[in-house]
Amino acid sequence: MAEASSYPDVLVVGGGVIGTSVLYHLAAAGVRGRLLERDSVCGAASGANAAFIWPQAMKRKLSLEMTLASFEIFPTLAEALGEDVGYQRTGGLLAADSEAQIPILQEYMSAQPGVGLPAELLDGDEARRREPALGPGVPMALYMPLGGKIDPFRLAIGFAQAARRLGATIEAFTPVRGFVVEGGRAGGVLTDRGTIRAGTVIVCAGAWSGEVTRLAGLEVPVIPRQGQMVVTEPAPFKLHHCVKPIKHDQDWELYSQARPRELDYARFGAGQTEDPNLPPGKGMAIQQSGSGAVLLGSTSRFVGFNQRPTESGIHYIVDHAMRILPGLGRLQMVRAWAGLRPFTPDGLPVIGPTSIPGLVLATGHDGGGVGLAPVTGRLVAELVTTGRMSMPLEKLTPERFATAQSAAAERRVR
Numbered sequence: 001m002a003e004a005s006s007y008p009d010v011l012v013v014g015g016g017v018i019g020t021s022v023l024y025h026l027a028a029a030g031v032r033g034r035l036l037e038r039d040s041v042c043g044a045a046s047g048a049n050a051a052f053i054w055p056q057a058m059k060r061k062l063s064l065e066m067t068l069a070s071f072e073i074f075p076t077l078a079e080a081l082g083e084d085v086g087y088q089r090t091g092g093l094l095a096a097d098s099e100a101q102i103p104i105l106q107e108y109m110s111a112q113p114g115v116g117l118p119a120e121l122l123d124g125d126e127a128r129r130r131e132p133a134l135g136p137g138v139p140m141a142l143y144m145p146l147g148g149k150i151d152p153f154r155l156a157i158g159f160a161q162a163a164r165r166l167g168a169t170i171e172a173f174t175p176v177r178g179f180v181v182e183g184g185r186a187g188g189v190l191t192d193r194g195t196i197r198a199g200t201v202i203v204c205a206g207a208w209s210g211e212v213t214r215l216a217g218l219e220v221p222v223i224p225r226q227g228q229m230v231v232t233e234p235a236p237f238k239l240h241h242c243v244k245p246i247k248h249d250q251d252w253e254l255y256s257q258a259r260p261r262e263l264d265y266a267r268f269g270a271g272q273t274e275d276p277n278l279p280p281g282k283g284m285a286i287q288q289s290g291s292g293a294v295l296l297g298s299t300s301r302f303v304g305f306n307q308r309p310t311e312s313g314i315h316y317i318v319d320h321a322m323r324i325l326p327g328l329g330r331l332q333m334v335r336a337w338a339g340l341r342p343f344t345p346d347g348l349p350v351i352g353p354t355s356i357p358g359l360v361l362a363t364g365h366d367g368g369g370v371g372l373a374p375v376t377g378r379l380v381a382e383l384v385t386t387g388r389m390s391m392p393l394e395k396l397t398p399e400r401f402a403t404a405q406s407a408a409a410e411r412r413v414r
Helices: 017-028 062-081 099-111 124-130 152-165 206-214 249-255 311-324 326-330 366-386 399-413
Strands: 010-013 033-036 092-095 120-123 140-144 169-171 176-182 185-191 194-197 200-203 223-234 242-245 285-288 293-297 333-343 350-353 359-363
Touching (some): 010 017, 010 185, 017 152, 017 366, 062 152, 092 124, 099 120, 099 140, 120 124, 152 366, 185 200, 200 206, 200 366, 223 311, 242 311, 249 311, 293 311, 333 366, 350 366, 359 366
Parallel strands (some): 010 033, 033 169, 092 242, 200 359
Antiparallel strands (some): 092 140, 223 293, 242 285, 285 293
């Protein structure tokens, strides 16, 4: 018993914003946690995004409810964590670049009251008054106040440092090679540093979560979706909002694939993943960092675990950004990169216990991980400490895929 008492209560696998949030919320609840990260904290998708928090760009129902819950938490995080996480509520502008796109904005605007979200149509002159960097070719924009930005590195490190102060431990460069499963229950993981035991293991490995859970014999359909990003030198102008251009349909399948065609969606109980109420600029975001640099992105492609940006993808991003912000053409592009988002067949996160007792998942947030991190951490801590969550998230359980797979197999037998 003396040896067992030295084990952490919980092992968290993955050191992005989801994993560090889970670790922090567990520590705040008095749970002894230990986080294992195969690389460095915030080294994958969490550090490769535009850090754009916009509830009105989320899927409706569960994802939207969760994002709104997180949106209420963000203003309190700096005080709670004792760290400046760079949060600013800026609101967002979805801008048309031609008269032909005005009906797209009007159609999207008409859907907002039905889901209880505020929005305001602005003519070109009013849009430029509020956001002077917008070009003269912008005839109309849609203003949505529920938007903001955050520094993802500060956020993840803020969660991590606060968790450490509460007694949690973090080990970077410690990849998981397997699981300890005894008596049908997960009781730890295998690493290059040896076996690490714990009462519960929580996988928060982002795009790699499917690979990690496969080590335990589970098939969870979380796959990588690549997004490319560009950052400029500091700009002489200031952006007052997060801004989104509307992607052009003729380029969609080249750079913004909604879903991989080869995936057997019926097998995973997933229908159409695209939500007609999503902004037409979904996936594109432009925001300015505290240094004045402008972040542009992103593409959305299924290329496995390839993290190399492409020249054509970067041109695609810059071209769409310059349609509404022509001043970007005077800036030098200083860096480009690609991150991998955790995509699921039904477009929803995977949060909850698996068929292996003691093994829990918190992953599959796709491009919304930063925005969903605070509420995900809180919900997982509730699950570990009380056995239930304060939001009705039955549709997010990992078992939804296992049930669909069994049903698909039964249909094939018939």
